[in-house]
Amino acid sequence: MDIRSFMNLDMLQHIQDSFSKATGVAAIAVDSQGQYLTRGSNFTDFCMKYTRNNPEGARRCQKCDTECKGTYFCHAGLMDFSSDIIVDGERVGAIIGGQVLPCEPEEEKFRSIARELGIPEDEYIYALRKVPVRSEEQIRAAASMLGEVVNQLVNLEYFKSLNSKKMAIFDEEMANAFETIKEIQNMTRSLQKCATMENILSINASVEAARAGAVGVGFAVLAKEIGQLSAEASGVYQNIYDSVESIRVSITKMSKVEL
Template sequence: MNIDKEDRKDANQELGITAEDIKLTDIFSLEFLQKFQDAFSNAVGVAGLTTDKNGVPVTQGSNFTDFCMKLSRESKEGLRRCMESDAFGGAESARTGKPAVYYCGSGLMDFGAPIMLNGVQIGSILGGQVLPSAPEKEKFIQIAKEIDVNPDEFIEAVNKIKIVPEEQLRAAADLLFIVTNEISKMGYQRLVLKKIVEKLGDSVTDMMATIEELTATATNVNEHQEKLNKEIINVNETILQINKFSNSIETLAGQSKLLGLNASIEAARAGEFGRGFGIVAKEIQKMASGSHDAVENIKQFTSHISDSVSDTIKLSDSTLQITRQQEEAMKGVVDFIDEIVTMTETINNLSVQQGLKI
């Protein structure tokens, strides 16, 4: 079957999939996101947290420091600053479509790496909670006073913060951005494959229903054809009956000729008395009566022929309608097959992009 590729719709539109409507969890399982985030956090030595496109966390935090969890976020003002910083990181990465490195309200260095899909942000990975160099004691004492926490505990906690040069943190954020976006493409392709498989299943189901319909209509065609054959047989039998009555008419006609001859002979013999004419007249009357009956029978059988022909025409029309239904059903099968072929090629293209062989 030849299919013009230029006439095919885009697979995403055909399946009703757009990046704007896709959620982060549509292409990533929460289990995978958590494991990936934990592995990255442990490898690089930074805290990590994954959020959806609205900034709502979808994972548990990885390697969050006591400085943040037990001090900054336990303070009302500190929590406000932290949430404000998280919102800024997500917004800035969404605005630029690239990782953003910044300082949080409690003085630590953080980053936000957007998870993009076809140019649309579907989530973010936030992280950091590090310092680029040794902490300035006076600066953090002042922050402790601003967020109303114990300065000594604050300084003790900040001294445990890991030192990561800003250049290294930016490189880690860039790497995370590249990896997550490549993985998101793979996840998106798996989503498309899943939708295609579902569509294929629906198409095959519809095709099977159509085939069943064809089977049922084919049975009807056979039944109608059998009735048609019986009607044709009836027509033939009617014709035979007509032939029989035609023979009867011919016999009566022969008798009429013979009686006419006999009447002439009798008339010659009787002379003017013509008694034989009375007998002939009676026989002729009988003959006429028989001829009349024969004609009436012919009319009845002619009517039967007309009825049989009408029934035959009706059955032919019904057969034609069923044939048309079969034709439409077959077109449906062709369309289903065409759709399956199209989606199969899409699956093949996606599998090639993923380096898989299906």
């Protein structure tokens, strides 16, 4: 299932941007293949310009991205999160982010990381000082809230799209049903006319048989039977017509129901 086929990505971007602006927590949405659905919100230079832009730093970040779930501490000491987007039991993507410190950083620890990665220490520390600081409880609560909001939004859009498709099919089949009903009614009317003609012919045959006297007795009996059958057939055709008309009325009422 491709989330792009039913999700308004501008709406998702708006929710994500608002979340990051309110909390200071970075966020971005990806599809089931890890391809970006939205632009990153509140991404930090510490992570993007320095850590992830460094070969060894990128390798460590990718390991965290692949192996870590929920809210967790990344290799660089920041808190990140990953929350799956589930639609109808299927994982269609994830909302990921974080890049937040759970407490004031110990600069010497990060200088050590900078030396390991071969990043200029002072630049790394300068970028570190711009990273938002939130309590671990706040970070976990924010990540959980964003995950729930995004899942509710995506599922709402999915079912709106699904219902829209169902209604389009319903309207098409409704039109087909009306056309079929019209055809059945036309054929029934034709059969009723045939039955009427048969009845007239049986009456004429009975008159001619009476004129023939004894010679026409057998023919008169046959003409009488044909007349009875045509009368019965006419009644059956009328019942079919009335039943079909009842179906047409019911379908018309259904088509006018507003959801």
